[in-house]
Amino acid sequence: MTEIVTSQTPPILHGPSEKEKKYDRQLRLWAASGQAALESANILLVNSGAGTVGVETLKNLVLPGIGKFTIVDDAIVSETDLGVNFFLDESCLGKLRSQCCAELLQELNPDAQGDWYPKEKASVNLGQILDSMPMYTLIMYTLPIRPEDLAAIKTYGRKHQTPLISIHSAGFYSYFQINLPGAFPIVDTHPEVEKTVDLRLLHPWPELVKFSQEMTKDIDSASDHDHGHLPYVVILLHYLEKWKEGNGGEYPTEYKAKMAFRKMVSEMARTNNPEGGEENFQEAVSAVNRNVKKPQLEQSLEEVFDHKLSNEVEMSSSFWMIARAMKKFYQKNGCLPLPGGLPDMKAQSSVYVKLQSIYKAKARKDALEVLETVRSSPGGKDVDPAEVDMFCKNASFVKLVNATAEGRDFKQILQQEKQNDELAEAIGTPLSLLPIYLALSATSHKPLASADEIKADIVGIWPDVADDMRVMQSSEEVARAGGGELHNISALTGGMVAQEAIKIITKQYIPIDNTCIFDGISSRCQVLRL
Amino acid sequence: MTVNEKSNSTARWQYLDRIRKTKGPFNDDDYDTSEEVLSMHGTQKILVIGAGGLGCEILKDLAMSGFRDIHVIDMDTIDVSNLNRQFLFRKADVGKYKAEVAAKFVERRVKGVQITAHNCKIQDFEEDFYMQFQFVICGLDSIEARRWINATLVNMVDDENPDSLKPLIDGGTEGFKGQTRVIFPTITPCIECQLDLYAPRAAVPLCTLATIPRQPEHCIEWAHIMAWEQEKPFPTLDKDDPEHISWLYKKALARAEEFKIPGVTYALTQGVVKNIIPAIASTNAIIAASCCNEALKIATSAAPYMGMNETYMQYQGDESIYTNTFKYAKKEDCAVCGNLPKPLQVDPKWTLQELLDSFATNASAQLKKPSIRTEDKTLYMQFPPALEEQTRPNLEKKLKEDLGLEEKQEIAVTDPAFPALSFRFFLKFS
Numbered sequence: 001m002t003e004i005v006t007s008q009t010p011p012i013l014h015g016p017s018e019k020e021k022k023y024d025r026q027l028r029l030w031a032a033s034g035q036a037a038l039e040s041a042n043i044l045l046v047n048s049g050a051g052t053v054g055v056e057t058l059k060n061l062v063l064p065g066i067g068k069f070t071i072v073d074d075a076i077v078s079e080t081d082l083g084v085n086f087f088l089d090e091s092c093l094g095k096l097r098s099q100c101c102a103e104l105l106q107e108l109n110p111d112a113q114g115d116w117y118p119k120e121k122a123s124v125n126l127g128q129i130l131d132s133m134p135m136y137t138l139i140m141y142t143l144p145i146r147p148e149d150l151a152a153i154k155t156y157g158r159k160h161q162t163p164l165i166s167i168h169s170a171g172f173y174s175y176f177q178i179n180l181p182g183a184f185p186i187v188d189t190h191p192e193v194e195k196t197v198d199l200r201l202l203h204p205w206p207e208l209v210k211f212s213q214e215m216t217k218d219i220d221s222a223s224d225h226d227h228g229h230l231p232y233v234v235i236l237l238h239y240l241e242k243w244k245e246g247n248g249g250e251y252p253t254e255y256k257a258k259m260a261f262r263k264m265v266s267e268m269a270r271t272n273n274p275e276g277g278e279e280n281f282q283e284a285v286s287a288v289n290r291n292v293k294k295p296q297l298e299q300s301l302e303e304v305f306d307h308k309l310s311n312e313v314e315m316s317s318s319f320w321m322i323a324r325a326m327k328k329f330y331q332k333n334g335c336l337p338l339p340g341g342l343p344d345m346k347a348q349s350s351v352y353v354k355l356q357s358i359y360k361a362k363a364r365k366d367a368l369e370v371l372e373t374v375r376s377s378p379g380g381k382d383v384d385p386a387e388v389d390m391f392c393k394n395a396s397f398v399k400l401v402n403a404t405a406e407g408r409d410f411k412q413i414l415q416q417e418k419q420n421d422e423l424a425e426a427i428g429t430p431l432s433l434l435p436i437y438l439a440l441s442a443t444s445h446k447p448l449a450s451a452d453e454i455k456a457d458i459v460g461i462w463p464d465v466a467d468d469m470r471v472m473q474s475s476e477e478v479a480r481a482g483g484g485e486l487h488n489i490s491a492l493t494g495g496m497v498a499q500e501a502i503k504i505i506t507k508q509y510i511p512i513d514n515t516c517i518f519d520g521i522s523s524r525c526q527v528l529r530l
Numbered sequence: 531m532t533v534n535e536k537s538n539s540t541a542r543w544q545y546l547d548r549i550r551k552t553k554g555p556f557n558d559d560d561y562d563t564s565e566e567v568l569s570m571h572g573t574q575k576i577l578v579i580g581a582g583g584l585g586c587e588i589l590k591d592l593a594m595s596g597f598r599d600i601h602v603i604d605m606d607t608i609d610v611s612n613l614n615r616q617f618l619f620r621k622a623d624v625g626k627y628k629a630e631v632a633a634k635f636v637e638r639r640v641k642g643v644q645i646t647a648h649n650c651k652i653q654d655f656e657e658d659f660y661m662q663f664q665f666v667i668c669g670l671d672s673i674e675a676r677r678w679i680n681a682t683l684v685n686m687v688d689d690e691n692p693d694s695l696k697p698l699i700d701g702g703t704e705g706f707k708g709q710t711r712v713i714f715p716t717i718t719p720c721i722e723c724q725l726d727l728y729a730p731r732a733a734v735p736l737c738t739l740a741t742i743p744r745q746p747e748h749c750i751e752w753a754h755i756m757a758w759e760q761e762k763p764f765p766t767l768d769k770d771d772p773e774h775i776s777w778l779y780k781k782a783l784a785r786a787e788e789f790k791i792p793g794v795t796y797a798l799t800q801g802v803v804k805n806i807i808p809a810i811a812s813t814n815a816i817i818a819a820s821c822c823n824e825a826l827k828i829a830t831s832a833a834p835y836m837g838m839n840e841t842y843m844q845y846q847g848d849e850s851i852y853t854n855t856f857k858y859a860k861k862e863d864c865a866v867c868g869n870l871p872k873p874l875q876v877d878p879k880w881t882l883q884e885l886l887d888s889f890a891t892n893a894s895a896q897l898k899k900p901s902i903r904t905e906d907k908t909l910y911m912q913f914p915p916a917l918e919e920q921t922r923p924n925l926e927k928k929l930k931e932d933l934g935l936e937e938k939q940e941i942a943v944t945d946p947a948f949p950a951l952s953f954r955f956f957l958k959f960s
């Protein structure tokens with residue numbers, strides 16, 4: 001695997017570059033590959049309304065080094081802007097809000113390139129501007145917005161397959177919604193390290209079996225030092241075989257059998273030493289529950305295997321070619337390619353390194369098999385082996401966001417949330433935040449709507465909620481804001497949207513699917529697929 | 531204020547004022563929207579501790595929430611690795627005091643706000659300094675500093691004087707995750723009650739480092755702990771000096787090659803030695819704004835705030851978005867706000883030295899320089915030197931056999947990091 005090849009070449013003995021120093025704290029999260037994706041991204045913000053939440057989002061993208069951003073906004077800076085938007089000052093009064101914000105954002109980081117529209121004070125024809133612009137990695141727009149602008153953005157998004165994020169912040173409330181063009185697969189999901197351990201104790205391959213048998217052939221007569229330094233993988237493999245002999249060839253996979261197996265292993269530890277036990281045997285015992293298991297397919301990967309390719313883009317994407325090859329591998333071998341990692345365990349250095357190399361060699365072999373399948377499939381010649389390696393290493397954790405394009409039955413969601421609330425009220429857990437979304441949505445084009453107008457709008461579409469107390473309260477609270485933003489709520493929402501934008505741009509970690517509602521009164525959020 | 535300035539100011543704070551002048555569905559019936567109450571909020575004095583990733587955001591958020599009298603404490607100077615998130619600093623500011631540069635930037639940007647910078651440690655101030663503020667917001671990366679300010683604020687509470695109760699709002703982040711806590715000292719659970727949330731990482735056994743390294747981290751720790759002590763290439767290790775880190779890196783790399791262990795890099799060396807926690811602008815924005823949202827709600831009563839029912843908001847952004855806002859339980863055996871001793875599991879065969887060492891990694895103690903006594907006997911004192919010398923022979927004695935300590939016996943531990951505190955434990959033999 002490529003990773004191993006590079007780690008075997010001696011690293012160059014110089015310190016980090018200026019850029020690595022500046023971005024050190026984030027490179028530890030998304031590495032050079034994520035950083036490169038950010039640096040080549042081009043983001044559009046269509047800003048409107050009170051105008052702060054989108055700018056706060058951009059701040060959190062400019063700082064980590066987004067390549068290029070553009071703000072479209074035809075508002076002129078007023079005194080009221082200065083009370084909510086930090087990227088404006090006294091000298092901006094009467095000037096274009098787009099230009100002033102772009103300049104003060106640009107000043108945060110010379111690596112990012114800022115631009116703005118319109119260039120002169122004039123109202124903007126968004127459809128026309130969008131047609132004349134380069135391709136965007138991502139478009140964000142803030143609500144309330146003019147209906148014709150919204151239509152222009154949606155048309156552009158559909159035409160160019162651009163991810164869209166709508167953002168609405170008013171008073172103590174906000175929500176944002178991500179609209180991805182089709183299924184969005186992520187390989188580099190960064191699962192917790194503990195979850196990724198895959199030792200294949202019930203499916204050992206010949207090299208591993210041979211190594212283990214050699215190490216344990218004289219286990220009972222081994223010196224205390226050697227016995228106390230057997231890696232727990234070897235200990236478990238050895239006693240699993242013993243277990244099978246006494247249990248009709250069956251592995252201990254059920255709970256009761258596992259407990260008995262744990263007891264068996266722990267009794268094999270030597271206790272006639274000053275410590276009264278052996279650390280490696282303790283490690284082995286505590287590894288039983290998690291690691292003595294049959295390989296099984298994670299639901300998220302099953303979704304990937306079952307996914308029907310729906311368009312040209314998907315047909316020609318390397319992700320789906322590898323996914324197909326992966327499925328073949330799974331069908332043929334009954335398990336996924338080995339990820340190849342080995343957790344730390346008590347062992348002699350040389351023994352551990354040897355065991356590590358056995359796992360790595362097997363992982364490399366499996367990845368090669370997948371690569372060959374990919375290469376022999378139509379269009380698969382140019383697929384990058386590094387992409388195959390990454391997929392194999394992370395196969396269990398590959399995630400498909402926005403898996404189905406099917407329309408959501410909003411009425412059903414509404415009923416589900418109402419039902420959940422009845423239960424929640426009884427046991428004192430948080431109530432649904434969907435009413436907040438409904439109330440904010442009712443002001444998408446009319447920020448100054450009264451509580452009664454908001455409620456009437458909602459009930460007009462969803463008569464079921466006519467006497468819903470939460471809908472009334474949310475409508476009152478949204479009306480209270482009168483289309484105004486509170487800086488804190490917009491800063492917080494801007495942070496959340498920026499995190500999501502980073503996940504989409506870098507294709508790392510797992511973005512929301514697809515709406516996040518924030519309640520600044522109860523200080524919590526809820527993610528719903530709407 | 532002239533008439534013109536006043537109308538400007540009215541227009542400027544229009545959004546905030548509208549919320550404040552309109553009673554919402556979640557406000558109490560006696561929600562006060564009078565001009566008099568409205569004008570009080572700007573005059574409140576707020577203390578911000580830390581002018582780093584969270585601190586920069588907090589200063590901006592407070593200024594944009596109409597607070598006009600803010601103090602900020604931070605002893606640190608600006609490093610180039612701060613620039614990816616500490617957005618009040620530029621490359622030209624590297625080496626200057628964070629508190630000072632941050633305060634000036636926000637004062638310049640937001641008219642009418644006054645920010646007083648203190649380029650020093652929080653421990654440099656006495657109680658009367660902290661008494662002047664209405665509340666305190668912490669954006670710190672150090673657990674020790676959090677514990678210190680927490681203990682100070684709890685100790686300051688005087689039941690006769692309601693002004694002595696200073697709400698403490700505390701934020702923290704790591705990567706895509708973070709948390710906000712609101713503490714009403716003595717009334718709601720304090721930072722010390724929640725200390726076990728910050729359990730220190732278990733150290734790698736020294737014998738692994740010395741004889742059987744397996745991971746790149748083992749090679750780095752070996753260079754850090756053993757090779758450095760032995761060779762002393764520079765008089766003291768400065769973890770911010772690239773020359774020192776390079777020395778450790780080369781040592782670690784050579785050791786890794788000897789044992790054929792892959793993966794030692796400069797970045798990893800720096801990360802392990804400095805215990806670097808990944809930090810990004812967006813997470814800081816979320817947590818700081820959450821802290822300031824609670825501050826605004828407490829200061830204005832514009833909406834119910836965290837503290838009385840829920841006390842803790844946990845935020846996770848790495849896998850979708852998840853928040854958990856809940857009530858943390860107050861602990862009766864908290865060393866700061868409780869009045870019972872904590873149980874302490876010990877092996878009666880331990881020496882006193884082993885007991886002392888265990889306090890550093892014990893999640894509910896985390897004390898690096900403990901002194902220890904029983905009700906009637908001093909077992910070991912770190913200071914003054916004469917007493918240290920006198921009690922030193924006890925370090926090698928076994929707890930039960932030599933020192934006569936018994937099951938359920940109470941001991942008191944003190945540490946110079948928390949001069950006002952005495953940590954009480956009762957022994958449980960294993």
Ligand SMILES: [Zn+2]
Pocket residue numbers: 719720721722723724861864865866867868
């Ligand atoms: Zn406490």
